[in-house]
Amino acid sequence: MLNENFTWNRTTDVLVVGTGFAGLSAAIEARTHNVDVLVIEKMNSYGGNSIISDGGIAAPNTHLQKKYMIKDDAALMYQDMLTAGLGLNYPNLLKTLVANAENAFRWTIDELGVPYMDRVDLFGGHSVPRCYTPEGKSGATILKRMISKTESLDIPIEYRVSFQEFLVDAAGKVIGATVLENYDYKSHSGTISHIKVRKGIILATGGYGADVPFRQLQDPRLTSEISTTNKPFTTAEGLKAALKINAAAVQLSQIQLGAWSSPDEKGYGHGPLFADYILFQYGVIIDPKDTKRFVNELGDRKTTGDAILSIGHPCLGIADHHAVSQSGWDISKAIKKGVVNTFESLDHLATHYDLNLHDLKNTINTYNDYVSQGSDPDYGKQIVEDARPIVSPPFYAMRLWPKVHFTMGGLGITEKAQVLDYNGKIIEGLYAAGEVAGGVHGASRLGSCAITECIVFGRIAGQMVSSR
Amino acid sequence: MLNENFTWNRTTDVLVVGTGFAGLSAAIEARTHNVDVLVIEKMNSYGGNSIISDGGIAAPNTHLQKKYMIKDDAALMYQDMLTAGLGLNYPNLLKTLVANAENAFRWTIDELGVPYMDRVDLFGGHSVPRCYTPEGKSGATILKRMISKTESLDIPIEYRVSFQEFLVDAAGKVIGATVLENYDYKSHSGTISHIKVRKGIILATGGYGADVPFRQLQDPRLTSEISTTNKPFTTAEGLKAALKINAAAVQLSQIQLGAWSSPDEKGYGHGPLFADYILFQYGVIIDPKDTKRFVNELGDRKTTGDAILSIGHPCLGIADHHAVSQSGWDISKAIKKGVVNTFESLDHLATHYDLNLHDLKNTINTYNDYVSQGSDPDYGKQIVEDARPIVSPPFYAMRLWPKVHFTMGGLGITEKAQVLDYNGKIIEGLYAAGEVAGGVHGASRLGSCAITECIVFGRIAGQMVSSR
Known part of the structure; x- marks a missing residue:
């Protein structure tokens, strides 16, 4: 040069x-x-x-x-x-x-x-x-x-x-x-x-x-089929220029998936506010196939993201009125965009997402018991102090699928x-x-x-x- | 150039x-x-x-x-x-x-x-x-x-x-x-x-x-305090030369620890033959602190190695005469070097390693039941066809501590x-x-x-x- x-x-x-x-x-x-x-x-x-x-x-x-x-x-x-x-x-x-x-x-x-x-x-x-x-x-x-x-x-x-x-x-x-x-x-x-x-x-x-070829070199799963929460210009030119003068690249294959992303909107979107600030603290994540929890909703991002990815299809997060009002966050944008849906009852929610109502109620009742007793023996979730059993309508639900974050x-x-x-x-x-x-x-x-x-x-x- | x-x-x-x-x-x-x-x-x-x-x-x-x-x-x-x-x-x-x-x-x-x-x-x-x-x-x-x-x-x-x-x-x-x-x-x-x-x-x-500075750039845990099974000349000159002409380095932080290594010998040594070919198939790995199993002995290397590293101190692998003879391997070198020790009874083994004999027998009896029933509900270990309960003296034991492999x-x-x-x-x-x-x-x-x-x-x- x-x-x-x-x-x-x-x-x-x-x-x-x-x-x-x-x-x-x-x-x-x-x-x-x-x-x-x-x-x-x-x-x-x-x-x-x-x-x-x-x-x-x-x-x-x-x-x-x-x-x-x-x-x-x-x-x-x-x-x-x-x-x-x-x-x-x-x-x-x-x-x-x-x-x-x-x-x-x-x-x-x-x-x-x-x-x-x-x-x-x-x-x-x-x-x-x-x-x-x-x-x-x-x-x-x-x-x-x-x-x-x-x-x-x-x-x-x-x-x-x-x-x-x-x-x-x-x-x-x-x-x-x-x-x-x-x-x-x-x-x-x-x-x-x-x-x-x-x-x-x-x-x-x-x-x-957002640099598909560069990220894919490190993690071949992350093809253009996997979305990102990042702006499209989040690319590696500066990093690559430094590598050209032999700067050391460290841990490039460590790429985080956002666990709170919705497949029903592009980019970061409005869903993560509901998921990361409300759902993970106060709600449950279930696999719609068997209507069961499968991960600590308050786990670190890698654990939660990998767990969702490993079930192979979007999962479903559910919280209730208490959670949303307790959080103090305004999630009206996510609702307006259809990323978060509201339901007057779990019956309606189950019908909408084609879930077995009996199984859904079982899962939520079990979780509610954990909230009452202050501990989650299944996944070790930390029950936050102001958590309450999921009982008060309306119920809020959001589909979750990881994006590169x-x-x-x-x-x-x-x-x-x-x-x-x-x-x-x-x-x-x-x-x-x-x-x-x-x-x-x-x-x-x-x-x-x-x-x-x-x-x-x-x-x-x-x-x-x-x-x- | x-x-x-x-x-x-x-x-x-x-x-x-x-x-x-x-x-x-x-x-x-x-x-x-x-x-x-x-x-x-x-x-x-x-x-x-x-x-x-x-x-x-x-x-x-x-x-x-x-x-x-x-x-x-x-x-x-x-x-x-x-x-x-x-x-x-x-x-x-x-x-x-x-x-x-x-x-x-x-x-x-x-x-x-x-x-x-x-x-x-x-x-x-x-x-x-x-x-x-x-x-x-x-x-x-x-x-x-x-x-x-x-x-x-x-x-x-x-x-x-x-x-x-x-x-x-x-x-x-x-x-x-x-x-x-x-x-x-x-x-x-x-x-x-x-x-x-x-x-x-x-x-x-x-x-x-064996390139401590280079591997430590990618995984800072792998200081010179962590040994390796590799020859000391296993260093990154060729790789670094390619990086200088802007070849792409991929997944450099993915570094494997050998789970079957002994802290009681240098390099690859003789212990791995016993551990990898006999112990993992037919024996148990226990944490000497609580005398309990903590990992699927036949898990992949990352799982086993990370599990051993995460308990923070060497663990102990135990197998019996049936395992060694069934395997057909000659482990006399490992025994001669003192990497694998032999004991006429579990009592002697427990005394040597300062284990609670009652707990040790409990752990092994439970594992033996799993062998008999052909499945391990605790860690999902695959019970190989010619596995037998650990009952026949002499008993063989080896300490395990990961090395960069x-x-x-x-x-x-x-x-x-x-x-x-x-x-x-x-x-x-x-x-x-x-x-x-x-x-x-x-x-x-x-x-x-x-x-x-x-x-x-x-x-x-x-x-x-x-x-x-």
Whole structure:
């Protein structure tokens, strides 16, 4: 690459690639440390996949946990993530994440002014409620404040600029990038430009959940027949560019299926709000073929997703009026779209889905006994404190079928967000944060830990690059 | 690499890197197709890890299965491997393997003259006995015949020649290699030489089980504290060289732990013969802390290995005289080394390992009932036909603790053994076979399927490269 004939079109201290949570956190942090930052984004607008997330962020030891008297600490969150990750998580990255999670959450409030709802949620695989959701229940709530911050810090964000390749010096240090300006996403064309960087490049380009050929190389099941919750532009160009300069890919075959997805809508959709926030806590999942439960509804994502996939057809989740009202969530969109259906009685529900009513009632009665006694001997589900037997109409039902949701693998990084090569050596001038990096979550990411990862490692990358 | 100043030191049609089962199969096949072949080996002698294997090879529909009236077919072997691989196996590679397995086995007999024992063994995860073991119960029996064949075909094998890097043309096609001749394994030094290839290079360099930094990048648990059954030279140089020219690494984090390893000896050792061929079929594995079984002893390797690792300390395997004599194996070496201990009674065994005798007898009595009734309701172990209750002294016991045994991940290849890049495109002139390739076994390799893989894909690579 050094032997190409080119001239630098421009120069900056730090180039940040991507405008999701990780990229913007990195840009803000770097700029705060008094270096010039340029942010590029291949699409027309900011946010990447972050903008379609629920915005839930996990952290231990927070003011909201204290308010609701929830006992938690970094060690417990570490253990929860390690258990879900089947021990494959990088210990140094996981330690860094849990140690900085509360501070990252606090930063979004104090520095960015993100408004959070006055609640703490429990997601599958977490031992205690430790997930905080911004007003509007949308990642956009956080992103808007990040964008405001970049404006107040005079950080330029250039849209329709697509990262193409790293330019490295003879020692292998990253000294610049080739990009396409005026990028046309559909034709993958644009005007070549070379950006020189004085301090380094922070890759925050996200995962490869929508990159069918790339994900299929690692998990051949994930053909184009399997849908994704990700935006269609969630592809691996940035990651592949790093692999071309021999950055180490770690754990690429660890790809997460969203267990709360509906086959009755495209993309992330509206169903997951019902499934992940209501159904899994308060309801049951049954196999429509035999009307029986087959999994811990509050298991980690890998367990639940694999279990649903392994039965070979969509399953059915059922909750009741108490669950929905207790949750406080408005699921009217999911109902309007027909993703969640409502029924005045279990008889109607059974008729609609062609279930054996007697078996259905047996399954629900058994589960209701477990709720009353506070423990589930069949699947070890944690019965949450405000759970009630499923008895109060209307009843809500949603079909579930996994979609590719998150890619745990990515570039190997140090706890300072420095990218590693296959010899475990640091590639100078290159940093990665967020989903493009691998190893934090091991075999499976717990819900609401992605935003924590993006902000923690995005900020670290911003601090590190500016200190060079 | 094209811009380096160098001259070609010599030229061959085909360069084969490695002298294990895959490399030698490839070399023989290519030479049989009338091309010039040069084989290089970094060590002083041939065989790599293949030479320390038991030599067991799996295939369906063989003459030995017919002789013993074992019903089997390619579809059943496919399903067994897919189940063990948790569905991550590449369907095209797996289909190729099972479709060519019997032919590969037959080739070792008809073309190489390998003598096999008159028996068919059942290994964990296989639905039926389909594993054939050469006389001497050693991979060396097969390798010696392969070496004889290379001699009769005038294929030169050069020792102490270490592969360093691929040389590619402007189009990315592999046209040669940089090697170190007179290679000194300890200092990693030698004389640089450049070998031009007219047709291509077949990489058959094996896995990365003994490459601690490389394997730890993918699975951070596998520090230098975790031992390996592999030879210490089982490192990733060849694989890393391919990654440098942007070959695709697939499923690198899928690393298999040998469940039949002893913490009381180094390397592969003598314990696995007892554990894998006798104990798992006829005996029980217990946790010495509570003297209870905790896993299906005939489960696939991943299940058994992960289960042992997850209890956090070595477990204990127990079998009896009937098991050992029924198996027909000579385990005197394991006994002499103290890896397997013998006891005149369960009382003595319990005293030696500090077990509660009453609990031990309970566990074994319960298991014996399962053997008598032909099914194991606790862990679903398949009770083999010639299994008997564990009652006949002497009793044999061995401690078990996993070691890194096999690396399922490696280079992405087509069913023609052509290496893929991250865009799923074929890298011209580059082939890979055996453990250096990934995707055949998915999340877990079943016992005795590695040699099948090496011979099937080695031969295919040899055929393909010579047809170019």
